[in-house]
Amino acid sequence: MALKELQNLDLKKLAQEGVEKSKFDSAFVYRYPFSEDMPPVNLKEFEESAFEFDSVEMPLYIHIPFCTKACFYCHYFKTVPSSEQAVENYLQALKKEATAYAERLESKARINCLFFGGGTPTHLPAKKINQIVSSMEEKFEFAEKIEATVESSPETLSEGKLSALAGKFNRLSIGVQSFDDEVLRGANRNHSGEQAVKAIEAGKAAGFESVNIDLIYGLPGQSTESWRKTLETAAGLGLESVTASSLRILRGTKFRSMPESAFPSEEQKLEMHSAFIEKFSKQGMLHCFPYQFVKLGQQMLFLENQWSNREFLGLGASSCSFLNKWDFNNWFPVQNYIEKVEENGFSAAVGKRISKEEEMIRMLALGMKKSGINREDNGVNKIEFEKKFGAGIEEVFKQEVSKLRELELLKESNGYLGLSPKGLLFFDEVGRVFASKN
Numbered sequence: 488m489a490l491k492e493l494q495n496l497d498l499k500k501l502a503q504e505g506v507e508k509s510k511f512d513s514a515f516v517y518r519y520p521f522s523e524d525m526p527p528v529n530l531k532e533f534e535e536s537a538f539e540f541d542s543v544e545m546p547l548y549i550h551i552p553f554c555t556k557a558c559f560y561c562h563y564f565k566t567v568p569s570s571e572q573a574v575e576n577y578l579q580a581l582k583k584e585a586t587a588y589a590e591r592l593e594s595k596a597r598i599n600c601l602f603f604g605g606g607t608p609t610h611l612p613a614k615k616i617n618q619i620v621s622s623m624e625e626k627f628e629f630a631e632k633i634e635a636t637v638e639s640s641p642e643t644l645s646e647g648k649l650s651a652l653a654g655k656f657n658r659l660s661i662g663v664q665s666f667d668d669e670v671l672r673g674a675n676r677n678h679s680g681e682q683a684v685k686a687i688e689a690g691k692a693a694g695f696e697s698v699n700i701d702l703i704y705g706l707p708g709q710s711t712e713s714w715r716k717t718l719e720t721a722a723g724l725g726l727e728s729v730t731a732s733s734l735r736i737l738r739g740t741k742f743r744s745m746p747e748s749a750f751p752s753e754e755q756k757l758e759m760h761s762a763f764i765e766k767f768s769k770q771g772m773l774h775c776f777p778y779q780f781v782k783l784g785q786q787m788l789f790l791e792n793q794w795s796n797r798e799f800l801g802l803g804a805s806s807c808s809f810l811n812k813w814d815f816n817n818w819f820p821v822q823n824y825i826e827k828v829e830e831n832g833f834s835a836a837v838g839k840r841i842s843k844e845e846e847m848i849r850m851l852a853l854g855m856k857k858s859g860i861n862r863e864d865n866g867v868n869k870i871e872f873e874k875k876f877g878a879g880i881e882e883v884f885k886q887e888v889s890k891l892r893e894l895e896l897l898k899e900s901n902g903y904l905g906l907s908p909k910g911l912l913f914f915d916e917v918g919r920v921f922a923s924k925n
């Protein structure tokens with residue numbers, strides 16, 4: 488969306504219609520029902536029905552919750568480990584949990600992608616990370632060629648570590664956030680912009696098929712000028728994938744106690760998001776999600792799967808899974824997680840088997856994320872939705888679709904209902920409008 492059109496955006500009118508940008512406590516929509524509405528898991532029901540499905544290919548997510556220090560915006564479950572033994576105890580529990588799932592899934596699940604997230608998985612030595620991968624390969628059935636991603640932070644990467652990891656992973660994702668040192672300091676990041684550039688270059692030299700960087704806009708002290716420079720640097724690095732997230736100021740983070748005036752305004756953030764889209768759509772890259780561009784052929788199966796309402800398994804403290812309509816999170820912090828795994832192998836804490844109505848909302852609220860400025864399959868496939876639920880999108884979400892169309896946030900093309908160029912700037916807010924149906 489051009490900046491000229493941005494100036495015509497009536498944020499007040501959108502807010503009155505329930506499409507409101509809010510700085511505080513408005514989390515990324517990554518599941519439906521939302522986490523705060525999830526009850527404690529009924530373990531008996533869970534064990535009886537979570538594994539009752541036919542053969543599927545699914546991603547396996549592994550949560551490594553260790554970091555070198557805590558960033559001021561971070562709401563993910565992470566910890567600075569107290570000792571090597573504490574790390575070892577966690578990894579043992581991880582293996583035990585994997586065994587419990589592998590025994591129940593038997594050969595029904597084939598792992599088609601592996602994602603090590605956190606935390607900072609590369610806080611661990613490469614040897615330990617690769618050992619966990621080998622242990623997963625022994626327990627689960629893996630597809631012949633899988634997408635394997637490891638998340639990292641620049642200060643934890645060295646040439647030796649990267650080349651060892653490239654033996655097991657084909658994708659490297661680096662949390663960079665900004666190349667501006669002042670902005671990085673203000674967010675309590677543990678690296679400089681220069682270190683980030685070196686880590687990216689070393690990652691590329693190590694032979695990963697794809698290197699992604701994560702950036703954040705809306706950080707304190709971050710001007711539009713600084714953001715544009717960060718985009719310029721990123722564009723010059725020949726990356727396979729660039730992800731730009733809007734800062735979310737959530738409870739429990741250091742930023743939550745700072746005044747609103749410390750952060751760029753919502754208007755500035757819209758301009759920053761728009762600048763991201765403008766910059767990378769000119770690079771011949773695919774806008775696969777509103778917040779991510781990739782080189783053609785480098786679409787991320789892991790996220791496509793998640794936004795398509797398909798099964799995935801998450802292991803480790805706080806991780807999230809979706810199995811036979813069971814949407815649930817594991818226990819955290821580490822000690823609780825370990826105790827639960829010791830008790831019965833699983834560590835499911837909150838979640839439930841979602842109803843058909845909830846699944847329809849989930850399909851739309853998450854599926855809207857499969858929208859991009861140049862995606863041909865933009866959004867949710869209307870025929871697939873109708874086949875699955877026996878009713879069309881417009882029939883089930885009559886009011887919501889008509890309101891969003893009036894606000895020019897939706898676009899229909901090639902049999903898909905997805906976000907319009909304007910809607911791409913409001914992808915979570917549109918998801919919340921579909922969620923408001925309940």
Ligand code: SF4
Binds near residue numbers: 563605
């Ligand atoms: S490195 Fe990542 S996981 Fe760790 S505190 Fe920072 S943002 Fe959170």
